[in-house]
Amino acid sequence: xxxxxxxxxxxxxxxxxxxxxxxxxxxxxxxxxxxxxxxxxxxxxxxxxxxxxxxxxxxxxxxxxxxxxxxxxxxxxxxxxxxxxxxxxxxxxxxxxxxxxxxxxxxxxxxxxxxxxxxxxxxxxxxxxxxxxxxxxxxxxxxxxxxxxxxxxxxxxxxxxxxxxxxxxxxxxxxxxxxxxxxxxxxxxxxxxxxxxxxxxxxxxxxxxxxxxxxxxxxxxxxxxxxxxxxxxxxxxxxxxxxxxxxxxxxxxxxxxxxxxxxxxxxxxxxxxxxxxxxxxxxxxxxxxxxxxxxxxxxxxxxxxxxxxxxxxxxxxxxxxxxxx
Amino acid sequence: xxxxxxxxxxxxxxxxxxxxxxxxxxxxxxxxxxxxxxxxxxxxxxxxxxxxxxxxxxxxxxxxxxxxxxxxxxxxxxxxxxxxxxxxxxxxxxxxxxxxxxxxxxxxxxxxxxxxxxxxxxxxxxxxxxxxxxxxxxxxxxxxxxxxxxxxxxxxxxxxxxxxxxxxxxxxxxxxxxxxxxxxxxxxxxxxxxxxxxxxxxxxxxxxxxxxxxxxxxxxxxxxxxxxxxxxxxxxxxxxxxxxxxxxxxxxxxxxxxxxxxxxxxx
Ligand SMILES: Nc1ncnc2c1ncn2[C@@H]1O[C@H](COP(=O)(O)OP(=O)(O)OP(=O)(O)O)[C@@H](O)[C@H]1O
Ligand SMILES: [Mg+2]
Numbered sequence: 205x206x207x208x209x210x211x212x213x214x215x216x217x218x219x220x221x222x223x224x225x226x227x228x229x230x231x232x233x234x235x236x237x238x239x240x241x242x243x244x245x246x247x248x249x250x251x252x253x254x255x256x257x258x259x260x261x262x263x264x265x266x267x268x269x270x271x272x273x274x275x276x277x278x279x280x281x282x283x284x285x286x287x288x289x290x291x292x293x294x295x296x297x298x299x300x301x302x303x304x305x306x307x308x309x310x311x312x313x314x315x316x317x318x319x320x321x322x323x324x325x326x327x328x329x330x331x332x333x334x335x336x337x338x339x340x341x342x343x344x345x346x347x348x349x350x351x352x353x354x355x356x357x358x359x360x361x362x363x364x365x366x367x368x369x370x371x372x373x374x375x376x377x378x379x380x381x382x383x384x385x386x387x388x389x390x391x392x393x394x395x396x397x398x399x400x401x402x403x404x405x406x407x408x409x410x411x412x413x414x415x416x417x418x419x420x421x422x423x424x425x426x427x428x429x430x431x432x433x434x435x436x437x438x439x440x441x442x443x444x445x446x447x448x449x450x451x452x453x454x455x456x457x458x459x460x461x462x463x464x465x466x467x468x469x470x471x472x473x474x475x476x477x478x479x480x481x482x483x484x485x486x487x488x489x490x491x492x493x494x495x496x497x498x499x500x501x502x503x504x505x506x507x508x509x510x511x512x513x514x515x516x517x518x519x520x521x522x523x524x525x526x527x528x529x
Numbered sequence: 530x531x532x533x534x535x536x537x538x539x540x541x542x543x544x545x546x547x548x549x550x551x552x553x554x555x556x557x558x559x560x561x562x563x564x565x566x567x568x569x570x571x572x573x574x575x576x577x578x579x580x581x582x583x584x585x586x587x588x589x590x591x592x593x594x595x596x597x598x599x600x601x602x603x604x605x606x607x608x609x610x611x612x613x614x615x616x617x618x619x620x621x622x623x624x625x626x627x628x629x630x631x632x633x634x635x636x637x638x639x640x641x642x643x644x645x646x647x648x649x650x651x652x653x654x655x656x657x658x659x660x661x662x663x664x665x666x667x668x669x670x671x672x673x674x675x676x677x678x679x680x681x682x683x684x685x686x687x688x689x690x691x692x693x694x695x696x697x698x699x700x701x702x703x704x705x706x707x708x709x710x711x712x713x714x715x716x717x718x719x720x721x722x723x724x725x726x727x728x729x730x731x732x733x734x735x736x737x738x739x740x741x742x743x744x745x746x747x748x749x750x751x752x753x754x755x756x757x758x759x760x761x762x763x764x765x766x767x768x769x770x771x772x773x774x775x776x777x778x779x780x781x782x783x784x785x786x787x788x789x790x791x792x793x794x795x796x
Contacts, residue, residue, distance in 0.1 A: 414598065415640045415652075417601065417629060418633065418634040418636075419652060419653035419706070420629040420653065429656065430642060
């Protein structure tokens with residue numbers, strides 16, 4: 205009924221015959237939406253099918269046991285993916301270790317503490333950070349971080365902590381390292397982490413904060429007991445999103461990780477992440493079938509991990525939301 | 530002699546009149562907008578003070594400046610003094626969360642936190658460091674009883690607070706405010722969103738609570754003000770026009786604006 209009223213309202217104002225026009229626009233837009241959703245389903249399923257098919261081929265050729273081997277000798281038919289899997293895991297772990305606390309605290313600051321005047325410049329800065337192409341981050345890493353790690357951090361940390369903890373031991377010092385790649389990645393995912401967390405914190409209604417503050421809660425107590433509690437599903441989803449972004453990032457890590465085929469054991473070791481493996485071997489992939497199977501299997505692993513993280517995130521978010529009530 | 534007395538008052542930064550809350554030359558600005566204009570008033574202890582006035586005259590702003598909730602508004606500026614038992618709550622060494630514990634607040638729209646009934650009432654005490662389950666249980670029970678809600682919820686304390694009716698939610702919010710043992714209770718149109726029966730319950734609760742607490746209620750409803758108020762404050766466009774005992778204001782108001790407002794001229 206109210207809809208009908210509204211359309212007469214528009215008729216009066218626009219003079220034309222909007223009912224049929226509106227009807228057409230409506231049909232057209234739902235048509236577009238249908239096409240968009242069908243094509244995205246199509247794309248996802250073809251990717252999944254392609255990767256799965258190649259994975260099966262990979263297994264058929266008897267390469268499966270070699271996935272977890274560390275020997276990568278394609279000329280001899282050895283396709284051990286362990287170094288690459290390890291490289292990706294290391295770099296992602298370092299990136300998350302840095303960006304998680306930093307992003308979380310920044311988001312809290314942005315959502316709860318920052319004076320309004322300062323908010324929008326900082327927000328624009330973060331958006332700017334999100335818009336920089338990854339190859340530029342890669343160059344920055346190459347020009348700034350790699351020398352920094354090689355000349356400053358490695359000698360400093362390796363000489364102190366490295367003597368006690370193997371994690372910080374300097375085995376080879378070329379600057380191209382898990383640490384450099386992890387730092388670049390952490391800066392790349394930081395904007396995602398900050399903006400998703402900040403958004404969900406801001407979405408917590410003011411009246412809840414007021415309820416807590418009016419009882420004599422300090423700002424931090426109100427944030428901790430009310431805002432973070434209510435925002436936790438969204439924050440969690442943001443963390444997963446950042447993880448997937450870090451996990452799948454290619455260009456920037458390829459430029460600073462060193463791309464040495466080894467199973468790394470220290471932050472200062474170079475690494476060869478899965479994504480870099482695929483990107484660096486495209487020519488061979490096209491000409492040698494077994495090579496293609498191996499690389500697509502690497503892609504399959506990336507796909508499965510990010511896909512399952514998304515599913516887990518969804519489940520956890522639903523669970524957390526129910527608990528928040 | 531008078532001047533030496535007021536000089537002494539100045540030095541000690543003590544209010545010159547008696548009252549649970551004494552406001553002196555209170556001004557509030559939102560940016561350039563001068564919202565409260567030089568208010569001075571003493572609020573009597575353990576009585577119900579009703580704040581009346583047309584929409585937008587600054588009632589909410591006034592109420593919120595009594596427990597420093599006004600500071601949460603971006604761009605709000607407060608000058609002047611508000612004494613709570615002689616302590617200027619705006620003096621730099623005073624902690625706002627301390628003041629808010631002593632001066633509780635109930636909002637126009639019931640705002641229970643999205644947690645259980647029990648946790649809502651226990652929220653304040655927990656924030657102030659009470660962890661002991663027995664102590665909390667007792668506080669929750671006492672507060673709910675004081676808010677007249679205990680019998681309705683005692684068997685469902687673990688239920689989510691949002692499952693209560695609007696009137697029950699508002700009484701829960703009152704219970705929650707009482708649980709931190711405040712001295713003053715500020716209520717901003719506490720019955721505005723409630724049905725008549727729930728409103729009547731809140732009103733009788735207010736009359737009950739004034740034995741222990743100083744209560745300041747903003748209301749648009751003059752009948753309600755007549756029913757519950759001992760003392761009345763009339764604000765108009767940010768200015769304090771008239772204040773005094775409820776009988777006096779309602780039977781023989783002096784200011785023409787008050788008379789017009791009571792006749793319903795502004796509503
Ligand atoms: N956050 C704010 N920023 C700027 N101006 C504000 C803000 N809150 C209130 N005001 C202004 O301050 C004045 C007083 O507002 P206040 O909310 O105190 O009025 P009120 O008497 O409570 O009105 P009502 O009866 O409608 O609740 C109004 O003119 C209002 O527009
Ligand atoms: Mg108001």
